[in-house]
Amino acid sequence: xxxxxxxxxxxxxxxxxxxxxxxxxxxxxxxxxxxxxxxxxxxxxxxxxxxxxxxxxxxxxxxxxxxxxxxxxxxxxxxxxxxxxxxxxxxxxxxxxxxxxxxxxxxxxxxxxxxxxxxxxxxxxxxxxxxxxxxxxxxxxxxxxxxxxxxxxxxxxxxxxxxxxxxxxxxxxxxxxxxxxxxxxxxxxxxxxxxxxxxxxxxxxxxxxxxxxxxxxxxxxxxxxxxxxxxxxxxxxxxxxxxxxxxxxxxxxxxxxxxxxxxxxxxxxxxxxxxxxxxxxxxxxxxxxxxxxxxxxxxxxxxxxxxxxxxxxxxxxxxxxxxxxxxxxxxxxxxxxxxxxxxxxxxxxxxxxxxxxxxxxxxxxxxxxxxxxxxxxxxxxxxxxxxxxxxxxxxxxxxxxxxxxxxxxxxxxxxxxxxxxxxxxxxxxxxxxxxxxxxxxxxxxxxxx
Amino acid sequence: xxxxxxxxxxxxxxxxxxxxxxxxxxxxxxxxxxxxxxxxxxxxxxxxxxxxxxxxxxxxxxxxxxxxxxxxxxxxxxxxxxxxxxxxxxxxxxxxxxxxxxxxxxxxxxxxxxxxxxxxxxxxxxxxxxxxxxxxxxxxxxxxxxxxxxxxxxxxxxxxxxxxxxxxxxxxxxxxxxxxxxxxxxxxxxxxxxxxxxxxxxxxxxxxxxxxxxxxxxxxxxxxxxxxxxxxxxxxxxxxxxxxxxxxxxxxxxxxxxxxxxxxxxxxxxxxxxxxxxxxxxxxxxxxxxxxxxxxxxxxxxxxxxxxxxxxxxxxxxxxxxxxxxxxxxxxxxxxxxxxxxxxxxxxxxxxxxxxxxxxxxxxxxxxxxxxxxxxxxxxxxxxxxxxxxxxxxxxxxxxxxxxxxxxxxxxxxxxxxxxxxxxxxxxxxxxxxxxxxxxxxxxxxxxxxxxxxxxxxxxxxxxxxxxxxxxxxxxxxxxxxxxxxxx
Numbered sequence: 001x002x003x004x005x006x007x008x009x010x011x012x013x014x015x016x017x018x019x020x021x022x023x024x025x026x027x028x029x030x031x032x033x034x035x036x037x038x039x040x041x042x043x044x045x046x047x048x049x050x051x052x053x054x055x056x057x058x059x060x061x062x063x064x065x066x067x068x069x070x071x072x073x074x075x076x077x078x079x080x081x082x083x084x085x086x087x088x089x090x091x092x093x094x095x096x097x098x099x100x101x102x103x104x105x106x107x108x109x110x111x112x113x114x115x116x117x118x119x120x121x122x123x124x125x126x127x128x129x130x131x132x133x134x135x136x137x138x139x140x141x142x143x144x145x146x147x148x149x150x151x152x153x154x155x156x157x158x159x160x161x162x163x164x165x166x167x168x169x170x171x172x173x174x175x176x177x178x179x180x181x182x183x184x185x186x187x188x189x190x191x192x193x194x195x196x197x198x199x200x201x202x203x204x205x206x207x208x209x210x211x212x213x214x215x216x217x218x219x220x221x222x223x224x225x226x227x228x229x230x231x232x233x234x235x236x237x238x239x240x241x242x243x244x245x246x247x248x249x250x251x252x253x254x255x256x257x258x259x260x261x262x263x264x265x266x267x268x269x270x271x272x273x274x275x276x277x278x279x280x281x282x283x284x285x286x287x288x289x290x291x292x293x294x295x296x297x298x299x300x301x302x303x304x305x306x307x308x309x310x311x312x313x314x315x316x317x318x319x320x321x322x323x324x325x326x327x328x329x330x331x332x333x334x335x336x337x338x339x340x341x342x343x344x345x346x347x348x349x350x351x352x353x354x355x356x357x358x359x360x361x362x363x364x365x366x367x368x369x370x371x372x373x374x375x376x377x378x379x380x381x382x383x384x385x386x387x388x389x390x391x392x393x394x395x396x397x398x399x400x401x402x403x404x405x406x407x408x409x410x411x412x413x414x415x416x417x418x419x420x421x422x423x424x425x426x427x428x429x430x431x432x433x434x435x436x437x438x439x440x441x442x443x444x445x446x447x448x449x
Numbered sequence: 450x451x452x453x454x455x456x457x458x459x460x461x462x463x464x465x466x467x468x469x470x471x472x473x474x475x476x477x478x479x480x481x482x483x484x485x486x487x488x489x490x491x492x493x494x495x496x497x498x499x500x501x502x503x504x505x506x507x508x509x510x511x512x513x514x515x516x517x518x519x520x521x522x523x524x525x526x527x528x529x530x531x532x533x534x535x536x537x538x539x540x541x542x543x544x545x546x547x548x549x550x551x552x553x554x555x556x557x558x559x560x561x562x563x564x565x566x567x568x569x570x571x572x573x574x575x576x577x578x579x580x581x582x583x584x585x586x587x588x589x590x591x592x593x594x595x596x597x598x599x600x601x602x603x604x605x606x607x608x609x610x611x612x613x614x615x616x617x618x619x620x621x622x623x624x625x626x627x628x629x630x631x632x633x634x635x636x637x638x639x640x641x642x643x644x645x646x647x648x649x650x651x652x653x654x655x656x657x658x659x660x661x662x663x664x665x666x667x668x669x670x671x672x673x674x675x676x677x678x679x680x681x682x683x684x685x686x687x688x689x690x691x692x693x694x695x696x697x698x699x700x701x702x703x704x705x706x707x708x709x710x711x712x713x714x715x716x717x718x719x720x721x722x723x724x725x726x727x728x729x730x731x732x733x734x735x736x737x738x739x740x741x742x743x744x745x746x747x748x749x750x751x752x753x754x755x756x757x758x759x760x761x762x763x764x765x766x767x768x769x770x771x772x773x774x775x776x777x778x779x780x781x782x783x784x785x786x787x788x789x790x791x792x793x794x795x796x797x798x799x800x801x802x803x804x805x806x807x808x809x810x811x812x813x814x815x816x817x818x819x820x821x822x823x824x825x826x827x828x829x830x831x832x833x834x835x836x837x838x839x840x841x842x843x844x845x846x847x848x849x850x851x852x853x854x855x856x857x858x859x860x861x862x863x864x865x866x867x868x869x870x871x872x873x874x875x876x877x878x879x880x881x882x883x884x885x886x887x888x889x890x891x892x893x894x895x896x897x898x899x900x901x902x903x904x905x906x907x908x909x910x911x912x913x914x915x916x917x918x919x920x921x922x923x924x925x926x927x928x929x930x931x932x933x934x935x936x937x
Contacts, residue, residue: 001523001584001792002525002527002801002879002880003800003801003828003879003880004806004880004881004882004883005804005882005883009882009883010807012809012883013807013811013883014807016811016814016815017807017810017811017814017815022803022806022807025695025803025806025807025810025827026666026698026806027827028666028668028697028826028827029666029669029697029698030666030670030703033698033699033702033703034697034698035696035697035698035799036696036698036699036702038567038568038696038795038798038799039567040552040564040567040568040790040794040795041791041794041800042794043791043792043793043794043796043797044791044792044794046527046529046792046793049529049533049788049791049792050529050532050533052535052673052791053536053539053557053753053784053787053788054536054538056538056553056554056556056557056869057536057537057538057539057553058538058553059538059552059553059556060538060539060542060550060551060552060553060554061546061550061551062537062539062540062541062542062543066550068543070543070545070546072545073545073775073776074543074544074772074776076541076543076766078468078655080466081466082466082494082497082498084535084665084781085498086498086501086502086505088509088531089501089502089505090511090512090513091505091506091509091510091512092505092508092510092721092722093509093510093526093531093719093720093721093722094510094511094512094513094516094523094526094719094720095508095509095510095511095720095721095722096516096518096521096523096720096722096723097720097722097723098723099504099862100509100720100850100851100854100859100860100920101855101912101916101919102851102911102914102915102916102917102918103507103508103859103911103916104507104508104509104510104722105504105507105508105915105916106504106505106507106508106543106722106916107508107722107723108505109454109504110501110504110722111932112932113454113455113932115930116455116456116931117453117455117489119621119633119930119931120487120488120931121487121488121489123894126930126931127930127931130581130724132579132583132724132725132774133579133774133775133776134774135621135774135775136579136583136773136774141624141890147711158488163775163819165772165774165775165776166775168742168771168772169771169773169774169775170743170773171771171772172590172771172773173586173623173771173773173933175593175594175771176624176625177588177592177624177625177768180664190555202505219479219482219525221481221482240699243483243773246487246650247478247483247484248479248482248483248484249481249483249484250484251484251563253484264704269535269540269541269781270540270541270542270543270544271534271539271540271542271780271781272539272542272543272544272545272551272554272776272777272780273775273776273777273778274544274579274774274776274777274778274779274780274781274782275579275725275727275774275779275780275781275782276775287928287930293723294930295930296924296925296927296928296929296930297924297927297929297930298919298920298921298923298924298927299919299920299923300917300918300919300920301909301917301918301919302916302917304452304916305452305916306916306919307924308919308921308924310921310925310928310930311925311928312926313774313925321618321619321622321628322622323618323619323622323811324623325619325623326582326585326586326616326620328581328582328584328615329580329581329582329713329720329723329724329725329726330723330724331721331724331725332720332721332722332723332724332725333719333721333722333724333725334721334724334725336721340501342489343455343465343489343490343492343497343500343501344465344466344492344494344497344803345465345466345489346459346463346464346465346466346486346489346490346491346492347487347489347490347491348464348491349464349465349467349468350487350489352467352468353468353477355471355478356468356469356471358476358478359473359475359476359833360471360473360650362476364475365475366476381479381482398547402547407543407546407550410545426593429468429469430781432472433472433473433635436473
């Protein structure tokens, strides 16, 4: 099957090695622990395993079988056929990190294209070759800012409207460090915008992290805010949903120093939470402080333009314990997916899908807020996600709608005490007008029931 | 065409993809927040497909040929993995769906956790870490949390052998530990004397790669682990080299406290040109409560009367180190690893490791006359040779690597581990046939001859590849990191 050895091969190989039995290769392993009996289910053939996994998958109700308005950091978008056709090329997916550039120009040039597109989309100077996901990208931004100020500005102000799981990840990463996290703890007024964070920024603050759109879908012009952050001597990181940037001003225009993001919207399947894609872009002056792989342009000894991993001296395998991050692999294949997606959609397509999300979400928001008992929680502009205050606990509303095969959104109470009646609703190009009317009708039913 | 970049091929007005028209009334766009220009290319679908197809043809991958990159386990990636991971019930599942609508995915994760516990003899597994280095970070954070929970705050020293996996030192430093490098002894094992000196009440733990990056199984591993435990430390196992150990030995049985797996190495999930990886972490009974949040558990037991299956759900370990990423890990990789383990069973997995080790020892036996082997012992799944000869003074491991490309082989890992001069770390994996190994040996022997009689052919290699050696200094000095778009 996956091992080509015949009996004759084995015998010839053992003879060359000079031993009688394969078992003799393991004499360094303590005898009493050698060759344990593993209690695993018996082997299946391909036909059987495929059947078993289809049966397992059948027990799920996927976002395509349900009418889904669930987002909260992962979005149901259409992936053009071209994306997977390219991803399935063995030359891409069975290669590893391009350590040997002479036979890895495919991967390297694709990374270079990815860096170019992410830099352009975010309005920043440079992008790395990606991090694991939107959450760890924020953690890396925190890490980078801390090292940028050589530990002299250990405070990080985190907006409470940054994804709760991203904030939790940053807490895990920084638990054993000198970094102090603030801004999202205790009683916070979620209805205010980023300006509420300004009093927290002082001379010990190294980084301020906000989201765009924020976890509640809201969008702000951060130009004045960025100025305030910079006046205090700190850096500003903005965590983005790149789908929104097909339409909206890029964070670079506001003066962001670091842009992170979850790239899943760019042609990557939901796949129950991963693998996704951590975007990370920054200004030219911080390029040497940025963790993660980078492809740079150069020439080969035949005079051809070519690409190579560069600035590797920053990385863990060279700097060892003096490196600021241990990141090794990036999300190569997902970065490729996003690159193919952005290449295919291009200037017009990305703008079109971004606008579809925007208009459909606004239509849904207007329809829902017109139902007796439902209100739009915030009057702030939003992109494709918005918060609705329900006439009863959001979990009850959600459960009722699930009976109608609708994933009504994300119930906010588990992350934000006080918002137990609030539902975060996402709308994408996958939701037809009919879907939206179905949602509205089901919500009306709850209201009346 | 591949020599051009997208931004150079773009033609204003060309469209690659269209979405349906808007089917609801439109809303005015947010004032002051709409971007002026979107610097993306404009190409037709066929242009995009040809561009990336051509790029792919410039890569070497496992599907093309032998890829003996040491410690990376470049084994064949079964095609069925790619089918199972794309079953719509998996691919379209949202991570925040109610657990009642995701029982299939949760059951799969639960069983994979159980199997990973069984394969290495541990009591708990978290599938959450995104890659090997991320699993390492998780493991080290668990070590810190464990000592802290016992009020043992003095333990800030972590020992890392010089034969350990390359990411270990950076990982430890990230979690605020002081790294002390441990020497190897003359046989490539951890030097017990050096270890003894560091076994005191500041010891947080030891990060041990076993088999190590020399491909050697530490002959004193039980004693090493005992010494660390006696000093109050924990032993972290780097699972980069687990492909040698399936059904051979369970690291938990040898006293390891923590182990990270690399699903993309051992369990055949593809390397993807540098990710996604997947780095589940397994721990001993004492450490189960510290695992990252969440793990998959059984929320309601199976009911014998009603014939209902158990209800699977997420559980937060009581003393968890917290989340290490958003959502619940690289699920797409879990489906592939599940497929692989399910197709092998216990006997099949043992055979994987047996053949991986057989292939490595066969290669080593055939290469030992032409190349110096610094530690001449039976190796595990990989081994290290020196890429230098006294009668070929100008030749380096790099030259050998580049010349191998002319024979359509991906080079071994070069210049790692650091403790061997001009090292070439060779890992054939179990999926290569004797014929492929023989062809590689012949190329290596030919190169060894060339090194002495025709060194120029090595210095200028590769010759038969689409690209020659690259100017890395220029790349770092000029630092061109993106296409400056000149879109109309």
